[in-house]
Amino acid sequence: MGLETGTLELVVRQLRWEADDVVSVRLEDADGATLPDWTPGAHIDVHLGAGVVRQYSLCGEPADKTGYRVAVLREERSRGGSRYVHDTLRPGQRITISLPRNNFELLAAPNYLFLAGGIGITPILAMIGEAQRRGAEWELHYGGRTRAGLTFADELRAHGDRVHIVSEDREGRLDLPGLLGTPRPDTLVYSCGPEGMLTAVEDFGANWPAGAVRLERFAARARPAEDTAGERPIRVVCGRSGVSAVAAPGRSILDTLEAAGLKLSHSCRDGICGSCETAVLQGVPDHRDDVLSNAERAAGKTMMICVSRALTDELVLDL
Structure with missing residues (x-):
């Protein structure tokens, strides 16, 4: 365990070019200790200094307990994360990450259809290995803008005709x-x-069928104007701590409760990482995240407090 609960401090062992503008990063424990388990579809939060935290899918082999691998695309409009990895991160540096968390779990099925675009291959890579181990039928269709920009193409070709790779500049x-x-x-x-x-x-x-098509986003969807129009104050009551506060229009529940003195788990603040998921004891959430399934939203048992609000005047949360 690293600098704070739920984190690890690891060392960068290797950086390697995997495609044009894509570098993979292998992280290991400095003393060679075994790392916590993870399952295909999991991601980690990577702390990149100056308060920058980014989520990257694990794309190595879950059976490898000695290291984690992520791959990072250099973004032209980087907000600091990809630029830091490409320009500053080097072997030997220590870096803080979260424990692996999975919001994109590979559920059991006889058949899988995997569809990946660009750097979106990263969570899919471990999934196809797991599907293979389960004896399921599967196929992958992977596309990108250029052939040189397709990440892990050589690893994927080892799976033969189950993998279909196309690039806009050719096919x-x-x-x-x-x-x-x-x-x-x-x-x-x-x-x-x-x-x-x-x-x-x-x-x-x-x-x-409902639930058959499962997606993971690397960025929050643009939210329609009606999501914020006509917002009203929400009284938020924390059932365990006794803290009570009012989330004003335009201010998130997460920010409101932090201002009230609570230390809460969070990372992206965009409703895509799942780290702030909180159980709802009373009230009806107004879900605005990109993590929960439609069934989970309808159940209303949990919510992402960094972006979601409420359809009722009061929420009671398990905090």
């Missing part, structure tokens, strides 16, 4: 209408990639 885009137009029985779809691709996956997969 064009993934045929999402053809892949998703007709629902497949006993099949789960897992997809990660840029927002335009994920929106298309949602649209073309709309007639699949």
Whole structure:
């Protein structure tokens, strides 16, 4: 355990180019200690200095207990995370990460259809290995803008004709209408990639059974204006600590409770990482995250307090 509860301090052992503008980072314990287990689809929060925290999917081998691997795309409009990894991070540096957390779990199914775009291959990479170990049928369709920019392409080709790789500069885009137009029985779809691709996956997969199409986003979706129009104050009561505060319009529940003195788990503040998920004891959440499934939202048992608000005047949270 590292600098604070739920974190590890690891050392950067290796950085390696995996594609144009994509570098992989291998992290290990400085003394060679075994690292906590993780499952395909998991991510870690990486603390990159100056208060910058970014979430990266684990894309190594879960059976390897000696190290974690992530891959980072250099973003032209970097907010500091990818630029730091590419320009500053070097072997031998110590870095703080969270324990692995999985909001994109690979559920059991006889068949899987994996759809990845660009750096979105990272959570999918470990999933196809797990599907193979389970003896499930699976296929991967992986697309990107250029052939040189496709990450881990050589590793993927080892799986033979189950893997279909296309690049816009050669073959064009993934045929999402053809892949998703007709629902497949006993099949789960897992997809990660840029927002335009994920929106298309949602649209073309709309007639699949509920819960069959599962997505992970690297950035929060743009929220419609009506999400914030007409907001009202919300009284937030913390059932365990006894803290009570009012979240004013335009101010998150997370910020409100921190100002009231609570120390709360959080990372992205955009509703995509799941670290601030909180149990709801009373009241009806107004969900605005990109983590919970439709069924979980309808149940209303938990919420992401960094972005979500309430449909009732009061919420009682298990804090």
